[in-house]
């Protein structure tokens with residue numbers, strides 16, 4: 001790293017913005033939402049990027065706008081289809097809100113997004129950050145959209161101390177960025193700040209020697225370790241959930257699945273019957289209990305298929321998978337179905353259910369290949 005000049009406070013904010021915009025014009029990544037930008041595409045991208053990293057968001061974005069290229073196409077699609085196309089991106093409330101907002105826009109605004117921060121904030125699922133990002137990027141509204149990257153970059157520019165998510169510190173950072181924005185084009189400025197945070201001003205070990213605004217960054221100029229700003233918050237431990245599920249098959253080899261309630265965790269997705277293993281309970285007992293509670297089926301023989309692990313954003317799950325044959329069939333209903341494996345794949349599924357289905361199919365293949373009979377575990 002080159003020797004640093006130590007006269008940081010004389011840097012004009014406009015100089016930072018100019019240097020940043022020149023750098024962005026030369027280095028902006030060709031991300032899919034930057035091609036053929038429209039307010040709709042910006043909206044979808046910002047919703048995805050709120051909880052998903054850029055590299056992961058790109059294929060989901062392509063798939064989503066490929067399937068629903070306009071507000072009207074999204075508004076016309078059944079929610080079930082929207083959830084299916086969103087599958088794997090996580091935080092399914094985002095997909096439900098996109099669907100609800102598209103219907104509202106189609107009904108009340110001829111499919112057009114509002115161009116103001118206040119108007120955008122009235123849409124389901126659009127909070128202050130997304131509203132400002134869309135307003136700045138799609139409509140040129142002079143505002144600062146402050147997400148994690150912007151907070152980190154701004155905190156380093158002004159060498160903010162304290163928790164950047166708290167009001168006073170956050171307001172100082174926002175004011176510093178707004179001053180730097182000045183009369184510059186709001187879309188490129190906001191995107192440039194985010195891009196700098198994602199590619200150079202990383203949370204750990206920022207690459208200051210490559211940074212276009214190092215000359216105006218107090219953390220760089222005044223500290224041995226610019227990455228020590230902002231103060232890192234310890235990530236909360238992700239709780240681990242133990243659960244048991246049962247793939248219940250009828251004589252035709254179809255699986256019984258049910259849809260989760262429309263709101264809340266994994267809302268509206270389809271899964272096998274099952275639930276949490278209670279303290280002191282075995283996985284097999286929990287599987288039998290959950291099967292009976294949710295379907296009314298008492299199965300004398302549950303076959304253990306295997307364990308699946310999956311980490312969701314807020315918790316990880318250890319899923320013990322069993323299979324059983326249904327003699328008395330639970331009745332189908334709008335939220336309960338009998339489906340083939342192919343039919344199950346067409347439904348919107350949580351990742352753990354996708355893994356469960358893959359495991360069932362692997363076991364079946366192995367069983368066919370070896371010609372062996374499956375053992376049974378009584379409960």
Ligand code: SF4
Pocket residue numbers: 153156157200201202206207208211212213214215217218219220226227
């Ligand atoms: S100089 Fe370093 S710490 Fe400052 S904005 Fe650039 S990359 Fe971030």
